[in-house]
Amino acid sequence: MNSTYKALLIDLSGVLYVGDEPVSGAAATLEQLRSAGLMLRFVTNTATQNHQAIINKLHSMGFIIDSQELFTAPVAAKHYIETNNLRPFCLIHDALKEDFQDLDQHQPNCVLLGDARDQLNYQSLNKAFQLCMEGSLLIGIGKNKYFKDKQGLMLDSGAFIHALEWAANTQAIIMGKPSYTFFTQAVRSTACSPNECLMIGDDVESDVIGAINAGLGGCLVRTGKYQPEDEMKIPATAHTIDTLSCLMSIL
Template structure:
């Protein structure tokens, strides 16, 4: 089973009611769980610390992030990163070997994403760098409760200007879902995804071959999201607690 984090288990620094207990119920029911997050503002260790602070203990191997996938890509392909990411994510790219060839890695860089740094990234691309997108989400639920621009619009801008297609490393990339499932020896046809993003979480998981995907009405969910993207969710439920009820009632353990 794959669970999104932001918007499903917590919103900002606050746990969503019933979410931590829902994870505990799913574990007691015998389900293996991986947390698949498109966060590009926090290192994996910070994500783990945040989960512990709200009472949810997870091992490092239980959390999959795009930065992890990007680091592995850089090592496999012999490239050094040109980082266009939030400062909070930079620790996930420490201690990489020096390389002559580069790859622009773009995520949600927040207020550091200025014209100057975007233009520098564009020049890296025209000089031969590859383009890696940690995520292509359109929006995210910000700390003030409103929706803010995520990395996707800026990925599209660099693609348009450089005439290069980004390699997408996070959701909705099928490889991201399948890698998380492979870590617990779970075939996609026996897996279910729970998320608040009808495009990246739900449609992405179903395109990757998962047997089901539940959309929760928390986080970035907006009324009508369940009808905006294809394929549509298997079911739309109030929150993770309701999703756990649905899953336990209809499925056996993985």
């Protein structure tokens, strides 16, 4: 593996924890990585918790993470909407609504779609479809196909984004992984070049392939939603490890 890595981008769900249970050895590994002088960034498409709630959850599991080290797709989405003076129709989880309530949502000219769970019903999706057909932008907080929770594999918002893209003949702007822009923003915060950064995740497409397409290194962990067939999809330059705790020996 590249010995010149100076920064690590680490996914949360499936890498540090699964559901509400921390992955064995993950917290200790983070401390080893810090002691080795590596800069850490924690990147996630999680769209069911706000920024501070994610930090609180990590702390409760024994992970020592500073708020400035956390990059979330919802924060990136809000920044994009504000920068472009957009008015969103928000199809997002209840936990995020407080973070977006200060935005003008009257007469929406864009659709913001995230992991809204039961709110992703026919009525709400049809309204999103109608707005897209009228020319509104479709903005996705992430485009993951699925994730793994304590209930098992769970359908993620990517399937609904893909359906709207197909039905309305439009192309979504994706704020989270595997977006090139999202990875670029995370890398920029480290003051490192992309080839000095390694992304570690359990999603072969959003984490590993997305990172490699943005010029980073990619490493797939065999925890979380990892499936054995994923190893048939990874590029030749990517790496696989059993768990995060195996990373130090490779580095």
